[in-house]
Amino acid sequence: MSRAKDRVGTWIGWGFFADLANGLALTFGYMFSRPVTMQYPDQEKWLPYPRYRGHHFLKRDEEGEIKCVACELCARICPCDCIEVVPYEDENGKRHPAKFEIDTARCLFCGLCEDACPADAIALGQQYEFSSFSSRDLVIGRDDLLAKPGKAATGGGVVAARLDTKKDVRVETKETQGYNWWRNIRRT
Template sequence: MSRVLDRTGTWIGWAFFADLTNALALTFGYMFSRSVTMQYPDKEKWLPYSRYRGHHFLKRDDEGEIKCVACELCARICPCDCIEVIPYEDEKGNRHPAKFEIDMARCLFCGLCEDACPADAVALGQQYEFSSFSSRDLVIGRDDLLGKPGKATTGGGVVAARLNTEQDVLVETSEPQGYNWWRNIRRT
């Protein structure tokens, strides 16, 4: 009704507060639109996209050997100097890291280490929940990095989750694929 008044004439619309009724109709419509809130730790959880840059992980090759050749290019290119690599030579004469430490507290997740790596050995994966009470715990060694989850394959959705605080604080989820969060956003 208010839109009609708007069109018929400015003064009629003005006299019947067409602008105010328009505003009220809009907010009333929004009140019954779906909420965009993601109830993160309690009920829902976000699955990152495959391009997401989360916690680093180290890859193994087909034989199960660590891919890293300890060239230290990642440590070189790292803008915040948070990677420390110490190489060693195994029996076959291949270079591998004896120590590969990333200080997650200093890392800015730029992904340059991933780009610089000539052996496709280090990458930034999908894990984003690694807060800690001590910054010392955020220095992650080689063996831990090998066990970290890799890149997301599906991702970009919201899945049902459950907060578990029995031992550590964990947000558990079992679903591999979630609903598209963006579908709830009303854009008018």
């Protein structure tokens, strides 16, 4: 009996376009909900988690000496053959790279160089904006790699940012920990 009643109710609802009204109400509600898009690169950007594999950088030891011993293991294991290392021996008989170039245009950011390194000299960090007008600019040398920032301690959020095209295309930000975007887009 109640099932028949339900069916009659549904038919009456259809007669007054209840289903269409439901759809319209849903889209109207969405119209005033918060957009899930990030205003990248004008206002905010995604700051990756600390474990993210972004830009490469070389590390120094406590004396400020480059950690790399130019064993070329990273160059060997690299699946796309984008690391080029030329070793030299200094006055103490230690091996160091005279040339250490990474072609980030070819790199696939697998992080195998970081895993293979016996001296913990190379690692991948948080930056991911590499756009450039020339693929030659994407070949990064030893000194540039040494100057890059290291592993980030924080991340995994959306931070306020600003597009800077004066010198280089970089989305600048001063914040280190943003709001959790994933929680933000969840609808109950």
